[in-house]
Every structure is written in C-alpha cells, then in structure tokens.
Amino acid sequence: MCKVLSGTFGILMDNIKWTSQIKRGLLEMCILNLLSREGMYGYLIVKRLAVVPGLVITEGTAYPLLSRLKREGLLRSRIVESSQGPARRMYELTAAGNRHLQSINAAWEEISDAVNTFIDPNDQGKGEQV
Amino acid sequence: MKPRNAEAARLEADYMARLDAALAGQERGEAAEIAQSIKEHIADAAAEHDTAEVTLVQMASIFEGLGPPESYAAGDERGDPSHADMAVGGQQMPARRFDKRRAAWWSFACLLAYPVLGVGLDMVESGWLHKPDLARVMFVGAALAAVLSVILGRSALHPRLLPGERLTGWLRFLAGAGPVVIGAQFFLVLFLALPWFSLYLFEWHGMGQEGKFFGQPFAGEDYNLPLFGAACVYVVTTLMVAGFVRSRISLLKAVFFPLFEYVKPGQWKWLLIPIAIGLTVAGIKLAQFLRATG
Numbered sequence: 570m571c572k573v574l575s576g577t578f579g580i581l582m583d584n585i586k587w588t589s590q591i592k593r594g595l596l597e598m599c600i601l602n603l604l605s606r607e608g609m610y611g612y613l614i615v616k617r618l619a620v621v622p623g624l625v626i627t628e629g630t631a632y633p634l635l636s637r638l639k640r641e642g643l644l645r646s647r648i649v650e651s652s653q654g655p656a657r658r659m660y661e662l663t664a665a666g667n668r669h670l671q672s673i674n675a676a677w678e679e680i681s682d683a684v685n686t687f688i689d690p691n692d693q694g695k696g697e698q699v
Numbered sequence: 700m701k702p703r704n705a706e707a708a709r710l711e712a713d714y715m716a717r718l719d720a721a722l723a724g725q726e727r728g729e730a731a732e733i734a735q736s737i738k739e740h741i742a743d744a745a746a747e748h749d750t751a752e753v754t755l756v757q758m759a760s761i762f763e764g765l766g767p768p769e770s771y772a773a774g775d776e777r778g779d780p781s782h783a784d785m786a787v788g789g790q791q792m793p794a795r796r797f798d799k800r801r802a803a804w805w806s807f808a809c810l811l812a813y814p815v816l817g818v819g820l821d822m823v824e825s826g827w828l829h830k831p832d833l834a835r836v837m838f839v840g841a842a843l844a845a846v847l848s849v850i851l852g853r854s855a856l857h858p859r860l861l862p863g864e865r866l867t868g869w870l871r872f873l874a875g876a877g878p879v880v881i882g883a884q885f886f887l888v889l890f891l892a893l894p895w896f897s898l899y900l901f902e903w904h905g906m907g908q909e910g911k912f913f914g915q916p917f918a919g920e921d922y923n924l925p926l927f928g929a930a931c932v933y934v935v936t937t938l939m940v941a942g943f944v945r946s947r948i949s950l951l952k953a954v955f956f957p958l959f960e961y962v963k964p965g966q967w968k969w970l971l972i973p974i975a976i977g978l979t980v981a982g983i984k985l986a987q988f989l990r991a992t993g
Contacts, residue, residue, distance in 0.1 A: 610739070611736045611739060611740060612739060612740050612743035612744070615740065619764070627764070627765065627766030627770065628740065628764040628765050628766065629737065629740075629764075629765035629766040629768075629770060629771060630766065630770065632733050632736040632737060632740070632771065633733055633771050635736065636729050636732050636733050636736070639732075640729065646732075657739055657743075658732075658735065658736060658739060
C-alpha cells in the first residue's frame with residue numbers, strides 16, 4: 570500500500586515538475602510576444618498572463634522573469650509618471666529581444682508541429698513514416 | 700496611493716520585509732527593481748478595490764496572488780532545474796531544504812570540527828591514534844571540506860543564487876574552473892582554513908622553542924612564510940575580482956563577497972563562531988610566542 574502511494578506521489582511530483590518547467594519556458598515566450606505588440610507596465614503584463622487558464626502563474630513569478638529578461642538585454646524599462654497613481658515601470662522589447670522572439674517563435678512552431686504529429690492519433694502514420 | 704487600514708499596513712510591511720530578506724542574495728540593482736515592481740503591483744492591485752481604504756482581507760488576497768516572497772529569491776536562472784519548480788506557482792519543493800544550509804555551511808561545519816577532532820585525537824595516549832600530527836589532520840580535513848563543498852555545489856539540489864556566466868575565461872579559471880558559486884565555495888574553505896593552517900604551522904615547526912619562529916631563526920628563510928603569503932594574496936585577489944564582477948558596485952561587498960553570498964539574513968552571527976575561535980587561538984599563540992621570546 571505504502572509502495573503504491575509513494576509511487577503515485579512520485580509520478581505526481583514528476584508531473585508537477587515537468588509541467589512547471591514547460592510553463593516556465595513558455596512564460597518567457599508569452600511575455601515577449603505580449604510586449605512585441607506594445608510596451609506594457611508590469612501589473613498589466615501579470616494581469617494578461619494570469620487570465621490565461623493554461624498558464625496559471627503566481628503573479629509574483631513574472632517580476633523576477635522581467636528583471637532577468639531586462640538584464641539579458643531583451644527588454645528595457647522606463648519609468649512613466651501617472652496622474653492616477655504612482656509612477657510605473659513600462660517594459661518594452663529591445664531590438665535584440667525582437668530578434669530573439671522571432672527565433673523562439675519559429676522554434677516553437679517547429680517543435681509543436683513535431684510533437685502534435687505524435688499526439689494526434691490520425692497523424693500517427695505520418696510520424697512513423699518520418 | 701490608496702490608504703491602508705492598520706492591519707493591512709502591517710501585513711504589507713511584513714511582506715516587504717520578507718521580500719527584502721529573500722532578495723538579499725541577489726544583485727543590489729536587480730533586487731531593488733524587483734522590490735519596486737512588487738510595490739507598484741501592490742499599489743495597482745489595491746487601486747482596483749472600490750473601498751476608501753485597503754482592508755486586511757484585500758491586502759491578503761493581493762499577496763495570495765503574488766505568492767510567497769521567498770519564491771522570488773529562488774531567482775530566475777536560465778537552465779537551472781533546481782529553480783524551475785520553485786519559481787513557478789511559488790511551490791515549495793523538496794529542493795528548498797538545502798536553502799537554509801547551503802554548501803558553504805557544510806564546509807563551515809567541517810572546519811569547526813577540525814579543532815575538536817584535533818584536540819580529541821591529541822588526548823588519545825595509546826593505539827594507532829597515538830599523538831597524530833595535527834597539521835596532517837588539518838590538511839586532510841580541509842581537502843575533504845573542499846571536495847564536499849564542490850560536490851554539494853555541483854548538486855542539482857543545491858540552490859544557486861549566482862549566475863555562473865558572470866565569470867568567463869581566465870576569471871572563471873581563477874575562481875576554481877567552474878561556476879563562480881563553486882569557486883567561491885572552494886576559496887571560502889581556503890580563506891577560513893588558512894588561519895588554521897598558519898596556526899598549525901606554528902605547532903608543526905615548534906614555535907614554542909626559545910628564540911625561534913616557525914622552528915627556525917626568524918630570518919625569512921622559512922619557506923612556509925612566502926608560500927602562505929602567496930596563497931593569501933591569491934585567494935584574497937581572486938575573491939575580490941570575483942566579488943567585484945558579481946556586485947559591480949561595491950568594493951566593500953567585493954571584499955566580503957563570500958560573507959554576502961553565503962550568509963543568509965539572520966544567520967551572519969554564526970560566522971562569529973569560527974572567527975572567535977580563530978582569534979582566541981591566535982591570541983593564545985601570540986601570548987606564548989611573546990613569552991617565549993621574552
């Protein structure tokens with residue numbers, strides 16, 4: 570009984586870890602894509618991400634990520650004064666960020682196509698032929 | 700900014716204090732930026748409520764959304780799997796158990812164990828442990844501590860707050876041919892071990908003998924002295940370079956790099972133990988030396 574429980578728990582933990590890592594990688598991609606359209610301040614980015622059911626992120630998670638992307642030169646930020654509240658940090662994509670985004674978007678398309686080949690039972694034959 | 704009631708203000712102050720403590724291990728500018736972003740987030744989220752002042756329940760719900768401040772300290776280092784599970788969703792995963800006892804602390808423990816072990820062995824009067832050479836015990840112990848430190852530093856379970864890529868090329872080589880965190884651990888061991896080495900060199904060379912220093916006339920021909928000096932210069936210089944590259948701002952932070960990197964807030968006082976032991980033993984030795992040389 571204990572073995573079964575610990576085995577199930579182990580599988581569950583592995584699953585959580587794997588999902589977390591996938592989401593983490595995708596979170597960066599989502600943020601870069603969000604910012605490719607327009608500059609946004611942190612709170613708005615977090616709100617946009619939080620409403621997407623599949624991502625289910627803790628709001629605070631985004632800030633260290635934004636900070637890291639900025640440190641890597643993919644984003645820049647500037648302080649924008651607001652008449653309705655405190656000054657806010659506006660994040661924008663840099664030229665390097667834009668190039669990086671194009672490359673990861675292309676990679677994502679390629680990877681998701683490849684993975685879908687194996688997930689969709691109708692396309693299984695295609696995967697085997699490859 | 701929207702006013703908070705007393706309880707909400709206390710909760711916010713507590714959260715921000717925990718956040719500051721959690722970010723203490725990160726680069727100053729980056730920590731300040733994250734803290735500022737969180738403040739902006741709280742202000743924006745509080746403004747969404749249509750009450751005149753922010754209540755405790757509203758504030759708690761904002762923090763629930765943000766997750767525990769400790770999850771920010773997990774960092775966001777690319778490609779470090781030990782952090783991935785901590786950062787997303789603020790989940791407390793088993794890997795965090797090492798967070799409170801980081802690799803360098805095992806080295807500290809080893810270093811602290813040497814004198815105890817040495818004294819213990821010295822008291823054994825018979826058998827194969829009869830009066831061993833304490834200097835050898837020290838060297839073997841330090842080597843074991845260094846190896847242990849590197850093994851723990853390389854472990855996927857061990858949280859890394861320092862991005863290894865900060866040091867490249869010869870700097871990385873100087874800092875221990877690996878990520879700075881491992882290099883710094885190794886040098887931390889040496890840094891703390893050197894005073895002990897020096898103390899046991901005193902013993903080794905019969906410092907207590909009348910008119911002699913390191914067992915020989917004090918004329919600079921003792922080979923240990925330049926070796927010891929060179930090791931000190933090397934270690935301190937490397938630590939300063941590594942620390943300066945890391946902090947980029949503060950020379951003080953650079954000099955005390957291992958202390959800032961390895962001691963979590965509230966734990967710094969534990970450093971006083973090895974320092975106090977070292978100073979006490981050094982004081983006793985100095986008194987003996989002064990008495991011996993008259």
